[in-house]
Amino acid sequence: MEHTSFIGFIVDHLGQFFSYTAFANMTVGHLVMIAVGLIFIYLAIAKEYEPMLLVPIGFGILVGNIAFYPGLKVGIYESGSVLNYLYFGVLQGVYPPLIFLGIGAMTDFSALISNPKLILIGAAAQFGIFGAYATALALGFSPAEAGAIGIIGGADGPTAIFISSKLAPDLMGAIAISAYSYMALVPVIQPPIMKLLTNKKERVIRMKPPRAVSKTEKIIFPIAGMLLTCFIVPTGLPLLGMLFFGNLLKESGVTKRLADTAKGPLIDIVTILIGLTVGASTQATTFLTAKSVLIFGLGAASFVIATTSGVLFVKFLNIFLKEGNKINPLIGNSGVSAVPDSARVSQVVGLEYDKTNHLLMHAMGPNVAGVIGSAVAAGIMLGFLF
Amino acid sequence: MMKKTNRLSRGLLAVVLLVIAVGVRAQSAADLRINEVLVENQSNYIDDFGQHSPWIEIYNKAYNSVNIGGLYLTNDLENPTMYQIPKGDPLTLIAPQNYLVFWADGHSSRGIRHLNFDLRESKLVALFDANGKTLIDVVELNHAQRVDTTYGRLSDGSTEWGFLDKSTPAANNNTKPVVTAGDSFGKMDPTGVGMAVIAMSVVFAALAMLYAFFKNVARLYAIRWSEIFKRRKVEEQKITTEDELTGEVSAAIAFALHMYRNQLHDHENTILTIKKVAKTYSPWSSKIYGVMNRIR
Structure with missing residues (x-):
């Protein structure tokens, strides 16, 4: 570009600079996504819906939707950019197992050990995954994509990211956002289904207080749990192995520092990185598609199916249980692994019908079993579809 | 006590060494395979000297890189150390699930990928470990004598051999379109019912095993x-x-x-005596004489 005068030079370069700005590259899609990001941040801060996740994801959406001039190694999909390096952990499935390590170090499996039959509720709630899988197939998604979408029904963000990174990397942003959004909306989605499927008598069933669990049992649980589940589904090893390893760190009592790191700084760092990068991966150019809308619809369906199957399974189980041993079906919803939100929903709905019937401890059993169940289901999906 | 500790650490060391030894073999040279050979090369792949020479493709079936340097290629089982692949050359590092082609033209002076024996005069080709004794893989060439047609594993690393439709030096032997596991599963189960039945059975089985285990562990634990x-x-x-x-x-x-x-006072009495401590005034601790007091 030849310049006849200094003023021309300045004007040309200002124009060139303007072409690099987000104002010049902005599309309506970017504005829509920025609005979505702002809604996420609002829900997290004002309504306290999963703030630990929605704040990083919401801000990540803002970061990912600043429209930039391509080729400057800025965007998350541009190799060599800082965001791209951070996104590597999502793409290669590095972050989810680390989050599972922290979850394992945080989780107390006592409720499950004291009443092992609650484990089965965690299995029943996984119907949501396969219901969504079948629906996605019917809507024309490929089997691998359907598998990745179905896992939203497991109500487990890290698992959804892990599976979609392997089966359908293109859909990962939509799947992750959908999974986390519905996890945040568990208190809204689940109660009407729980009330619809139960009668008054069932809602006030009092369950036996859980027995005290010894330290030895707590130590045996992660070891036996890992061996039993991973022998059946070795493909679930990255998630299940880390989950049970984290729990052993906690329960062994001799690795307090490691457990503290896993459930503290480590999970915090990984949550920040996964939240921000997943949010940033929702660039309007790749995210705003008809497929994303369908994924959101399927996500909602999978949560409904999961909750329904959990509650109905408890009712089915009660047919075979003696009076006094019966399970309150209001804890059936907590088989979806949104820990501890779905257990909290059981508690809140239970208290609506009996102010003295506290279901939280009982609901934690299927809740943590749901984490194991969804990781096992994810392993099966990988085994068949990867 | 010391003896016991020493014995234990020796045992542990032995186990670790065994594991390392097994691991090293399992994930190194043992994962290399002779994958494809061409004996009669008339108009096929051309070497770096513009010659149509016989060639051998080695395949690394491991999921980690394997260095083939130091290993031996031979056409005589009685002489396993006939050609040692030079160590330290970047060419000898085979990436995971990747290939390296050698020219069996009897001109080893032409570079490290040119062997000192000619495949046309050979009845077999064998790959030996760096110790020159452990046979890793061997292929008999009695049937591999078709002009410009390669003899290889029907899919990379598999045990089935045959003449390949296309010669694929340094590439996948299976040239048919690849059907992904997901696609073939989807073909058999287009509605997803099969997946639901299989997967839910497995999920239930896995968690039912946990249930059975912990139900009985609790019982065992209840016994004093x-x-x-x-x-x-x-x-x-x-x-x-x-x-x-x-x-x-x-x-x-x-x-x-x-x-x-x-006399041993197994249980000490637990009477706690609290005595009032009188605090007498001392100018040393008085704030009046503190050094930080400002003069007003």
Whole structure:
């Protein structure tokens, strides 16, 4: 570009600079996504819906939707950019197992050990995954994509990211956002289904207080749990192995520092990185598609199916249980692994019908079993579809 | 105690070494395979000297890189160290699930990928480990004599051999379109019912095993094993004391127990005495004489 005068030079370069700005590259899609990001941040801060996740994801959406001039190694999909390096952990499935390590170090499996039959509720709630899988197939998604979408029904963000990174990397942003959004909306989605499927008598069933669990049992649980589940589904090893390893760190009592790191700084760092990068991966150019809308619809369906199957399974189980041993079906919803939100929903709905019937401890059993169940289901999906 | 610790650490060391040894073999040279050979090369792949020479493709079936440097290629099992692949050359590092082609033209002076024997004069080709003794893979060439048609594994690393439709030096032997696991599963189960049935059965089986395990662990745990063992021990002791103890021994034990109980203070009394501590005034601790006081 030849310049006849200094003023021309300045004007040309200002124009060139303007072409690099987000104002010049902005599309309506970017504005829509920025609005979505702002809604996420609002829900997290004002309504306290999963703030630990929605704040990083919401801000990540803002970061990912600043429209930039391509080729400057800025965007998350541009190799060599800082965001791209951070996104590597999502793409290669590095972050989810680390989050599972922290979850394992945080989780107390006592409720499950004291009443092992609650484990089965965690299995029943996984119907949501396969219901969504079948629906996605019917809507024309490929089997691998359907598998990745179905896992939203497991109500487990890290698992959804892990599976979609392997089966359908293109859909990962939509799947992750959908999974986390519905996890945040568990208190809204689940109660009407729980009330619809139960009668008054069932809602006030009092369950036996859980027995005290010894330290030895707590130590045996992660070891036996890992061996039993991973022998059946070795493909679930990255998630299940880390989950049970984290729990052993906690329960062994001799690795307090490691457990503290896993459930503290480590999970915090990984949550920040996964939240921000997943949010940033929702660039309007790749995210705003008809497929994303369908994924959101399927996500909602999978949560409904999961909750329904959990509650109905408890009712089915009660047919075979003696009076006094019966399970309150209001804890059936907590088989979806949104820990501890779905257990909290059981508690809140239970208290609506009996102010003295506290279901939280009982609901934690299927809740943590749901984490194991969804990781096992994810392993099966990988085994068949990867 | 020290002896026991030493024995334990020696045992551990042995186990670790064994694991390392097994691991090294499992993920290194043992994962290399002779994958494809061409004996009669008339108009096929051209080497770096523009010649149509016989070639051998080595495939690394491992999921980690394997260095083939130091290993031996030969056409005579009686002479396993016929050609040692040079060490330290970047070319000899085969990436995971990747290939390296050697020219078996008898001109080893042409570079490290040119062997000192000619495949046209060979009945077999074999790959030996760096020790020159362990046979990793061998292929007999009796049937591999078609002009410009390669003889290879029907899919990379598999055990089935045959003449390949296309010669694929440094590439996948299976040239048919790849159907992904997901697609083939979807073909057989277009509605997803099969997946639901299989996967839910597996999820239930896995968690039911956990349920069964912990249901019974709880039962086992409810049994007071320590008391049972203690009771047995006491019974055994009773039998021995009745049989063997004399009156003098009993007296000595009784005296020892008496001394133990009265003098050892197994349980200290737990009276806590709190005495009032009088704090007398001292100019050394007085704030009036503090060095930080400002003069006003």
